[in-house]
Amino acid sequence: MKVAVLGAAGGIGQPLSLLCKASPLIDELSLYDVVNTPGVAADLSHISTPAVVAGYLPKDDGMKHAFTGCDVVIIPAGIPRKPGMTRDDLFKINAGIVRDLVKGVTEYCPKAFVLIISNPVNSTVPIAAEVLKAAGVFDPKKLFGVTTLDVVRAETFVATLSGAKNPSKTTIPVIGGHSGQTIVPLFSQANPKVDIPADKLDGLVYRVQFGGDEVVKAKDGTGSATLSMAYAGFRFAEKIIKAVKGEAGIIEPTYVYLPGIAGGDAIAKETGCEYFSIPVELGPTGAEKAFNVVSNANDQEKKLLEGCYADLKGNIEKGIDFIKNPPATK
Numbered sequence: 001m002k003v004a005v006l007g008a009a010g011g012i013g014q015p016l017s018l019l020c021k022a023s024p025l026i027d028e029l030s031l032y033d034v035v036n037t038p039g040v041a042a043d044l045s046h047i048s049t050p051a052v053v054a055g056y057l058p059k060d061d062g063m064k065h066a067f068t069g070c071d072v073v074i075i076p077a078g079i080p081r082k083p084g085m086t087r088d089d090l091f092k093i094n095a096g097i098v099r100d101l102v103k104g105v106t107e108y109c110p111k112a113f114v115l116i117i118s119n120p121v122n123s124t125v126p127i128a129a130e131v132l133k134a135a136g137v138f139d140p141k142k143l144f145g146v147t148t149l150d151v152v153r154a155e156t157f158v159a160t161l162s163g164a165k166n167p168s169k170t171t172i173p174v175i176g177g178h179s180g181q182t183i184v185p186l187f188s189q190a191n192p193k194v195d196i197p198a199d200k201l202d203g204l205v206y207r208v209q210f211g212g213d214e215v216v217k218a219k220d221g222t223g224s225a226t227l228s229m230a231y232a233g234f235r236f237a238e239k240i241i242k243a244v245k246g247e248a249g250i251i252e253p254t255y256v257y258l259p260g261i262a263g264g265d266a267i268a269k270e271t272g273c274e275y276f277s278i279p280v281e282l283g284p285t286g287a288e289k290a291f292n293v294v295s296n297a298n299d300q301e302k303k304l305l306e307g308c309y310a311d312l313k314g315n316i317e318k319g320i321d322f323i324k325n326p327p328a329t330k
């Protein structure tokens with residue numbers, strides 16, 4: 001199992017690489033960034049776990065060496081938000097970064113599972129899909145927008161009300177996209193059931209939708225969530241790796257191209273969105289089945305979903321357009 005982290009020297013990349021190095025499921029860890037990967041790799045390589053670590057920079061065919069033979073590619077490369085910015089404000093810089101890295105994937109590891117963390121996820125995943133399509137290697141079951149941090153936040157914040165001792169033992173579908181009102185937690189479908197006092201519900205939903213802003217504000221100009229994102233990114237990557245290795249029954253929400261996944265067409269029709277975060281069952285070939293939790297949303301959640309669709313469709317179009325009609329100066 002060879003895993004690459006692209007943007008490995010960054011705020012997310014370093015702790016995510018640490019978690020990968022600590023995992024007994026990974027044999028080879030490839031760290032790629034435009035800066036500092038030799039140092040990060042040297043540091044991690046002293047940890048006494050099986051994974052063999054190597055760091056690469058763009059020079060000396062670094063991309064080729066870093067990507068070749070990879071089974072899983074995790075992409076947290078790109079700039080983070082500062083206070084006052086939306087995730088969409090990151091598009092100008094991060095769209096081109098994701099495009100170029102995924103072009104590298106098409107050349108050197110076209111069969112890899114690709115996990116996109118770089119924001120705006122609502123648009124960077126369609127960008128990745130268009131690049132993979134253009135190269136004739138798009139497998140929708142293998143491309144994922146990582147929305148696990150929204151799920152992790154929902155689990156954590158709901159526990160402050162329910163008093164659950166281990167927040168991660170409550171399953172909460174968080175669906176839609178990964179920004180503001182496109183993030184829709186379906187607390188009515190929590191398992192085990194959670195009782196949320198009516199006067200607390202709006203505040204709880206808001207906290208899940210704008211949890212990222214809470215961290216951006218607290219970090220006061222030095223970046224956005226990195227440690228919780230590394231945790232969430234590793235949690236999702238580990239689930240993919242376990243599914244690939246044959247573990248059955250793994251289900252997690254993730255942002256996927258719905259028409260390419262069993263059960264996805266009906267959800268795309270109902271939501272009007274081709275890309276959507278939805279619980280999917282993971283298996284050896286990737287996202288094997290999408291679960292239509294949208295149909296079971298209650299009235300309050302249906303209202304939230306209307307707000308989600310309105311924003312998400314534009315974000316998806318913007319990503320697709322970036323590849324189909326490239327701006328002259330990018």
Ligand SMILES: NC(=O)C1=CN([C@@H]2O[C@H](COP(=O)(O)OP(=O)(O)OC[C@H]3O[C@@H](n4cnc5c(N)ncnc54)[C@H](O)[C@@H]3O)[C@@H](O)[C@H]2O)C=CC1
Binds near residue numbers: 094097121146148
């Ligand atoms: N999906 C999610 O839930 C979350 C996504 N994010 C996003 O993750 C991204 C990274 O955030 P941080 O790690 O905090 O940023 P950072 O600035 O600390 O690290 C980004 C890294 O990417 C590298 N990089 C830039 N261009 C590159 C290229 N062409 N090839 C390889 N590496 C390149 C930089 O050198 C840097 O080391 C941001 O876009 C942020 O918005 C952050 C938190 C949650």
Ligand SMILES: O=C([O-])CC(=O)C(=O)O
Binds near residue numbers: 081211215216225
């Ligand atoms: O808020 C941000 O910009 C980073 C992010 O996606 C999150 O923390 O959910």
